[in-house]
Amino acid sequence: MRPWQAFSSTEIITRTDEQTRKLGQRLGQSVTGPLTLALTGDLGCGKTTFVKGMARGLGVDKRYPVTSPTFTIINEYPAAGGLRLCHLDLYRLGSVEELTHIGCDDLADTGDAVIAVEWPALLVADRFAFDLELTFAFDADYHRVISFFAYGQIGANMLSRLFP
Ligand SMILES: Nc1ncnc2c1ncn2[C@@H]1O[C@H](COP(=O)(O)OP(=O)(O)OP(=O)(O)O)[C@@H](O)[C@H]1O
Ligand SMILES: [Mg+2]
Numbered sequence: 001m002r003p004w005q006a007f008s009s010t011e012i013i014t015r016t017d018e019q020t021r022k023l024g025q026r027l028g029q030s031v032t033g034p035l036t037l038a039l040t041g042d043l044g045c046g047k048t049t050f051v052k053g054m055a056r057g058l059g060v061d062k063r064y065p066v067t068s069p070t071f072t073i074i075n076e077y078p079a080a081g082g083l084r085l086c087h088l089d090l091y092r093l094g095s096v097e098e099l100t101h102i103g104c105d106d107l108a109d110t111g112d113a114v115i116a117v118e119w120p121a122l123l124v125a126d127r128f129a130f131d132l133e134l135t136f137a138f139d140a141d142y143h144r145v146i147s148f149f150a151y152g153q154i155g156a157n158m159l160s161r162l163f164p
Helices: 017-030 047-057 097-101 121-125 152-162
Strands: 009-014 035-040 074-078 084-089 113-118 132-138 144-150
Touching: 009 017, 017 047, 017 144, 017 152, 035 047, 047 084, 047 113, 047 132, 132 152, 144 152
Parallel strands: 035 113, 035 132, 084 113
Antiparallel strands: 009 144, 074 084, 132 144
C-alpha cells in the first residue's frame, strides 16, 4: 500500500523506447525546481529509458551518456538552471544505511536536486517523501503502461504542467 494519498493520476501507453524517452524529456522540460521521483515496475519496463529522456529535458549536456546506476547505485549529472540530476537504482541496496556509506546521505537536502529513484522500496519504507511516483508495466502487446501519481503540492503542480 502507498504511504501517502495520491492526488491525481494519469496513464500513458508508449509503444517504443523512443516514445518513453520523449515522455521523460517532456517531464524534464516541465521541471521548475527540486523534485523527487520514484520509478517502480519490473526489470526492463523502461525506467532507465525514461530517465535518459528526463536528462535531456533537464538540459544535461549530451556529452554525458546517461547509463543505468545498477552497480554504482547513484549517478549524478549537472543540469540546466543550477539543478543536478541524481539517478539512483536501489535494486542491489541492502539497507538505507548503505546510502550513507556510499556518500549519498544528503538526499533529503533536495535544494538543487532532481532525484529519480528506480527500485525505491527501501526509501519508501523509510518514509522518504516522493513528489511523484511513476509506475511502469507491460501490457498484453508488450507496450509500456506508465502511470503518474502525485503526492503533495509540488507533485500535483508538476502533473498539471505536464498534462494541462
Ligand atoms: N515502450 C518502451 N518503453 C521503454 N523501453 C522499451 C519500450 N519498448 C521496448 N523497450 C526496451 O525495453 C528496455 C527497457 O530497459 P530499461 O533499462 O529502461 O528498463 P528498466 O525498467 O530500467 O529496468 P531495470 O529494472 O533492470 O533497471 C530497453 O531495452 C528498451 O529499448
Ligand atoms: Mg533501470
